[in-house]
Amino acid sequence: MPILSAQPYDYTLPSNSQQLALVIIDMQRDFLEPGGFGDALGNDVSRLRAIVPALQKLLATVRDLGIAVIHTQECHQPDLSDCPPSKQHRGGEDGLKIGDEGPMGRILIMGEPGNSIIPELTPTEEETVLTKPGKGAFYNTPLEDILESQGITHLLFTGVTTEVCVQSTMREANDRGYECLLVEDCTDSYFPEFKQSTIEMITAQGAIVGWTTDSTTLIGSLKENYQPAMKMSSYSATSATR
Ligand code: TIU
Numbered sequence: 001m002p003i004l005s006a007q008p009y010d011y012t013l014p015s016n017s018q019q020l021a022l023v024i025i026d027m028q029r030d031f032l033e034p035g036g037f038g039d040a041l042g043n044d045v046s047r048l049r050a051i052v053p054a055l056q057k058l059l060a061t062v063r064d065l066g067i068a069v070i071h072t073q074e075c076h077q078p079d080l081s082d083c084p085p086s087k088q089h090r091g092g093e094d095g096l097k098i099g100d101e102g103p104m105g106r107i108l109i110m111g112e113p114g115n116s117i118i119p120e121l122t123p124t125e126e127e128t129v130l131t132k133p134g135k136g137a138f139y140n141t142p143l144e145d146i147l148e149s150q151g152i153t154h155l156l157f158t159g160v161t162t163e164v165c166v167q168s169t170m171r172e173a174n175d176r177g178y179e180c181l182l183v184e185d186c187t188d189s190y191f192p193e194f195k196q197s198t199i200e201m202i203t204a205q206g207a208i209v210g211w212t213t214d215s216t217t218l219i220g221s222l223k224e225n226y227q228p229a230m231k232m233s234s235y236s237a238t239s240a241t242r
Pocket of ligand 1: 025026031038041074135160161162164165166190
């Protein structure tokens with residue numbers, strides 16, 4: 001089995017790359033751009049952009065190797081039928097609430113411009129895009145069925161924010177028996193100290209929730225252990241359209 005250097009000790013990758021998925025949590029304009037949900041909650045949203053280059057590199061590697069990619073999007077139906085009042089009413093006193101009209105459309109509503117994944121990480125047609133009403137990606141979604149049907153057992157976690165949606169999803173996955181690895185430089189929080197605490201909480205007690213590593217180590221190990229996916233040659237791609 002391929003071994004990867006990680007905290008609190010080595011992480012074992014599956015021998016078959018088809019058992020692995022990269023999970024990119026909520027890399028949406030709503031969390032990274034002014035005028036979205038993160039901003040409405042009173043956060044400095046600019047600091048989250050720093051992870052984008054490392055995440056792009058990791059995504060490119062994972063795509064080359066034909067590893068599954070799952071993008072999540074936190075959002076609600078336009079009629080807010082999937083948004084509990086307890087969630088809708090939270091936030092600062094003056095800020096826009098979920099469903100209010102903002103500069104990028106209605107805050108955290110499915111299909112609005114501000115709800116989309118940032119252009120640098122636009123999903124391909126083959127990749128799964130999972131909309132979720134909660135912080136954890138397993139709550140009220142088909143994620144568990146999707147992973148089971150594809151035989152996926154190992155999850156690589158990235159995205160925002162570390163201590164909210166990323167950690168919630170990682171804990172849900174850990175309880176369901178998935179081997180979880182958080183990529184430290186591909187996740188961030190509005191609060192640097194919360195990111196650090198999350199890393200410590202996850203890895204404490206002998207990986208009580210899972211492991212952490214950095215994207216350079218992960219990319220090196222993925223390239224070393226897995227073969228690039230077969231790409232259609234230009235000849236066969238052309239003939240397939242005939
Ligand atoms: N507010 C905050 O830090 N996060 C969220 O509301 N959602 C996610 O983490 N995606």
